[in-house]
Amino acid sequence: MNMENYFNKLTDTIRAITEENFLGIYIHGSWAMGGFNPDRSDVDLLVVVGNSLDIATQCRLAKFLLANSNDPYPIEISFLTQNQLKNWTHPCPYEFHYSEGWRQSFERELLTGQYGDINNDHKVDPDLAAHLTILNHRGICWEGPPIKDIFPVIPQSHYLSSILADYQDCLKNVEAEPVYCVLNLIRVYWYVKEEVISSKLEAGEYGLTSFPQEYKETIRKVIESYQGNRVREFHKEELTSIRDYIQSEVEKRVGGSSV
Template identity: 25%
Template sequence: MIPQVVEKAMSMLCNYLDIKHSNIDSMYLYGSVALGDYIEGSSDIDFIATLRNSPAMSDIETISAAHKKLEDEFPQIDIMGAYLLASDIGKPQDEISSLITYYNKQVHTDGFGSDINPITWWILKNHGIKVYGSTQSLHYETGIKPLAKYVIENLNTYWVSWINRLDKHLTVNNLSDQEVTRQSDEAVEWCALGMLRQLYTLKEHDIKSKVEAGYYGITIIPQQWHELIYEAINIKRRLPERYYLSNEKRLTDLVALLRYIHLEANRAFDESIAGWEK
């Protein structure tokens, strides 16, 4: 079931595009909405829209106007997505012929901010929700090997850079003021749940939402980090309960947890590789 605010927002966007006789053939939701874990005020609305023909300037203007109208009506929501030809669904970004993105409340014609990757295609194929237009076949391949390889590369680059930044942050900043507490909340939620999603995919060969990955983490992560994971879930769900009184202690534990997840994720990937090669 689509949350009411998402249904209203997407209905407005699609109706406006339809009224303008746009080139849009279909609109699908993926991400947290499709995984059944959308949290208002915390989650993004992620979409993939297909085009009948390569976009003209008039299409870009129509898409821009539709999103402007949507943002004026629903300023509190965060929405991001991509417009591409139906024939390009499931392809790597560098093989897509025409790509328009809506990211950071702006339309981009150069693919900036796109979320085109194996995770997106996996969720779209297995959980995508059509909210407008024609039904797409979605017959593209989504094997676990390319998904796992993408996840481990992302883990060993993007997420390792987060670990290193947090580790440095502990040594150079005063961690007592209110702004740092806010930043610490964001880091705990983003990093703990984000990396647990990577670990889940590498161990279980599937994809879960951030909150679900957090609860999964409770079942496999040593107890010393359970309160930190519960705190990350509470932050994501916009609940007030906290377990730490010290930002320094919380961030120290966070770095240790992330380093543990990093090691476990690489171990899970290596075990998968060994199994595939048998």
């Protein structure tokens, strides 16, 4: 797929739906950092609008994203107002969010006309601290004002809080989702050790060169699976071993009470 045409199509439709409220659209995540895998990665987007989105606009966005996410790539997208960015708090409030995890509830709400998830007055997302940090360091302005002119600098403590929440999930789920979780655990380890903001693939490559030899075969299998080169089988012992190693190293640097 021609990705320029893909992003232009998304931008044109989102601009048409939000009308004069539209200010800009920005790419973060694996596409921005050069680690996009067409068979595995989400398209990660942030949209800035001038003012709050009414329910009719949010429903039009929901219908558009339900029709276009997974065609061909899953979309994760958040809409924020200028005020939400200017008056930064963590976890950050937002106007509208879609990812594939919301598909069933959005479909149900559009059928019933009860918009608890689509139009929630108290929406906040701790992940936005990580998304905006990545955007500031590695992101792409597809259309709109330059990133530095519209997005705040995120305090390191907020970014760390955001990635540690995902880190905790990965500690629990490493056996169920070994590829995603091992790469994310390495990514958090690399940040707390050297303050490097990386993609999952970059984290895996770092692990291959920097981790003890006993973990490198597991990391190699994870990378091969992530890239789709080869489907690999993982054993419980190797996954819990690398998880425990990373957890020990992270807690040495952050403190057990923080993680």
